[in-house]
Amino acid sequence: MSYGEGAELGFCEEAESWNLLSRYLPSKVGGKPSWLDLKNIPKSSDLKCLNCGKGLAFLLQLYAPVDDSNGEPVKATCYHRTVFVFCCKECGKTFKTFRSQLPQRNEFYPPEDPEDRENWHPEIIVDKFTKVCSYCGCGSMSVCSKCKKRSYCGREHQIADWSKHKKFCQNTNGSQTKEEESRNDFLFPEFKIVIEEETLGKVEKTVKCELNRLNDLKKEGKAGIFADDPTVDAELNAIGTSEDKHFMKFKDLIKHNQDQVIRYNKAKPLWVSDKNIPSEIDIAKCQYCDGKRTFEFQVMPQLLNSLNLDPLKDPLDWGTLAIFTCENNCDEGPNYKEEFIWKQDFGGCIKPEVTSRQQGNAQIVCS
Structure with missing residues (x-):
């Protein structure tokens, strides 16, 4: 992504599941996260709703290396760079976003760009470096005590997965396929995000x-x-x-471009209302380097149409989600650095509560 004046738009497209794996550096919606750093991924404690306590669901990720006017990375340490967004499906009140970045030469990926073929470096998988929850894809803390094959981030997702897993647990004649493993009600439908110039x-x-x-x-x-x-x-x-x-x-x-789900435009967000527009003081500074956060991209309300939500039951809704990231692309802190989301609803809403601002926590809980 560059610092150009015009917006770059993201659209949902069907794609082969292999094309959305981590080694292809994808931008995508739904499914499980395709982590960039394959070793130091967020744990379940990093992905809890502060309102209801449930685990956050993966919403989308955007592969967004930042280049200068000459097309070169602004920093050697962010040759690869992906921003991840999570949300609470249970109450719809918590959103979190994380930034991860890597130099061109790293322990996970070869220095050349990925090739668009299924058998390209099949050995590059997250399980080679760490265990992830079989249900949601975040860092795992335990395994199934019976078969020792399924990993989980906690009891909540182990219980949720049992109705499906019990048919295969300790069954030596069969095992769950990757397709069966990837399907559950907690995950959003999976799409590739393709980028076009506006x-x-x-x-x-x-x-x-x-x-x-x-x-x-x-x-x-x-x-x-x-x-x-x-x-x-x-x-x-x-x-x-x-x-x-x-x-x-x-x-x-x-x-x-009515189907756009992402607007990437570092100039300023496209607000849906004059209510609940943040001032500069509302945007928390980076808690790792104390640097300024600037607007990077926004998630459009059209994405809701692709998430298979029941408008009568599901509380998830937004006018726009504006993502602000550290302007320094700092390297301090964890490998997945929490950034800042501002949620605006159509017609405005009660001003969001910014939790633990003193600690620089960038999580937003909308009233």
Whole structure:
């Protein structure tokens, strides 16, 4: 990813499961995480919801090495770089994001770019370096006491997996296939994220025309949602007017690429409302180097359409998730460094509580 002015858009595409493994350095949605650093992966204690205590589910990862204007890595230690996003499926109130980076020469991958073929370096697997939970893919703490073949991050996922695993546990005549292992209700559907450049000319012209039209309507007193209803309280009318500009820009920018699930644009987020927009002081500094965090990319609400959610039962929802990362791409701290998410809902919401800000914790819990 570069520091260009235009946005790069991410779209969901079906892909062969082998093409989404760690050794192919994928950007993807759902399934289990395809870890970058294969040894020092987050444990279950790193991926707990502070609201309900349940384990967080893997939402997506974006392979995002940062290059300078000459196309060279800004730092030798982040030749490879992936940002991971997790969320709570149980209550929908906690989101976490982690950054992992590696130099070109490292203990996991060859220095050349991966080749797009299934048998390319099949020995590069996470199990070679550490054990991961068979249910969710994060760091494991125990194994099945009977067969000793299935690893788990804790009792919660071992119990959840038992209904499927019991058919194979201690069965010497058969074992779970990789496909069977990868399917469970905790995981989101898996897709590859493909990146395309946004075409700006037509979009910018449309937005400019619409904003000019909005300004004309404001001068005539017709811009508010309730402008033609004299019985509506003036304050409500003012709220409708002030929200038009942000939502109109959001709507007009995305209508040309309605399936976009990622907007990668280091300039600024595309907010869905004028409510609950963070100020600079709201963005916690990096807890590892005390450096400034800057906006990197955002997760769009269109992604919700691909997650097989039941709108009547599942609480997960957002207008946009803005990801802020350390501008220094620092190397201090753990190999998976927690970064910062700001969740904004359509129409605004109660300002999120930033937990443990004194410790630099970047987790957001929305009220």
